[in-house]
Amino acid sequence: MQRATRKPGRPAHRAVVVGIVTLSLSLVGVAGWALDRYVIEHVQIADVDAYEAAQSAEQPATGTTDTSGTTDTTNATDTATSSAGTATPAVVTDTSAVSDDASVTISTVVTGSGQDTVTYYVADVVLTDATALRSAFAQNSFGLNITEDTSDIAADNDAIFAVNGDYYGFRDTGIVIRNGVVYRDEDARDGLAFYRDGTVAVYDETATTAAELVAAGVWNTLSFGPAIVADGQVVAGIEDVEIDTNVGNHSIQGNQPRTAVGVIEANHLVFVVVDGRSPGYSKGATMTELAQIMQGLGATTAYNLDGGGSSTMVFDGELVNDPLGKGRERGTSDILYIAG
Structure with missing residues (x-):
């Protein structure tokens, strides 16, 4: 009896179809995961103002010793609120602002020429009350992928000065303490801790806890980096550091727009925003060049913040820099600011 024979190519054809379908489903799954992880908002705290008020009311008084040797047991958040409520409005010019709690002076620096031009903006900040440097979240909410332009967050919080923060909402790791409250x-x-006494220090997140930091007097933390200046010297190896190696954010190297904060001494800070990716106006800066800028400004410690299109400085309601040379901002998850 003659056996029936299969037509050639059918099994291979079926295998190809099955493979394409499987790959398509896998891609759909990956795309769905990526959208959920990096695009879709995940709100954990919908009203940050109310949350901070509730948390500060529940926190025990924290003891800080003043120069007379007496102990002030006022809660840090209460101190900032009280100070803000009684402060007189800032005296503002085109490039400066002076209030009871802080002074800010803005300057513009242009170096190089042609394709090698670098343009950056410096904010010299002197605080009389360390808690005057505050943090705010996009949309007054805490969670993943919640964004808003720096200028809009600044306006929502009556900020006279603001820069983008560490984009905490892109990742789900890091110690986040803002305005004395743990998030x-x-x-x-390695994070950066701002203390209520005006000191600022780089610290190892893995060697402590948020509760211990708050108990030690930490007012704000940032979790990005790396530290680029330590003890007045440029930190070795910063050109090889990668902060995030996940989807869409592989490296922070090369000539990039940058934001950084430096410490000159207690209660004396300097913020730098370098524009980039705009040949003829500003090509950006490498990590080492950013460190050298900070070193030249007198910073003994400096720390890199979120950069690229997020690098933004706002003063008196106006965008100071020109992100990516396009005159518009990219949303970010948080800012550091001083109220007017």
């Missing part, structure tokens, strides 16, 4: 305690990297 996240997931140690991962």
Whole structure:
């Protein structure tokens, strides 16, 4: 009896179809995961102002010793609120602002020429009350992928001066303490801690906890980096550091728009925003060049913040820099600011 024979190519054809379908489903799954992880908003705290008020009311008094040797047991958030409520409005010019709690002076620096031009903006900030440097979240909400332009967050909080923060909402790690309140305690990297006494220090997140930091007097933390200046010297190896190696954010190297904060001494800070990716106006800066800028400004410690299109400085309601040479901002998750 003659056996029936299969037509050639059918099994291979079926295998190709099955493979394409499987690949398509996999791609759909990956795309869905990526959208959920990096695009879709995940709100954990919908009203940050109310949350901070509630948390500060529940916190025990924190003891800080003043120069007379007596102990002030006022809660840090209460101090800032009280100070803001009684302060007189800032005296503002085109490039400066002076209030009871802080002074800010803005300057523009242009170096190089042609394709090698670099343009950056410096904010010299002197605080009389360390808690006058505050943080605010996009849309007054805490969580992942919640964004808003720096200028809009600044306006929502009556900020006279603001820069983008560490874009905490892109990742789910890092210790996040803002305005004396703990929002996240997931140690991962070297962070930056602003204390209520005006000192600022780089610290190892994996060696402590958010609660311990608050007890020690920490007012704000940032979790990005790396530290680029330590003890007045440029930190070695900063050109090889990668902060995030996940989807869409592989490297922070090369000539890039940058934002950084430097410490000259207690209660004396300097913020730098370098524009980039705009040949003829500003090509950006490498990490080492950013460190050298900070070193030249007298910073003994400096720390890199979120950069690229997020690098933004706002003063008196106006965008100071020109992000990516396009005259418009890219949304970010948080800012550091001083109220007017």
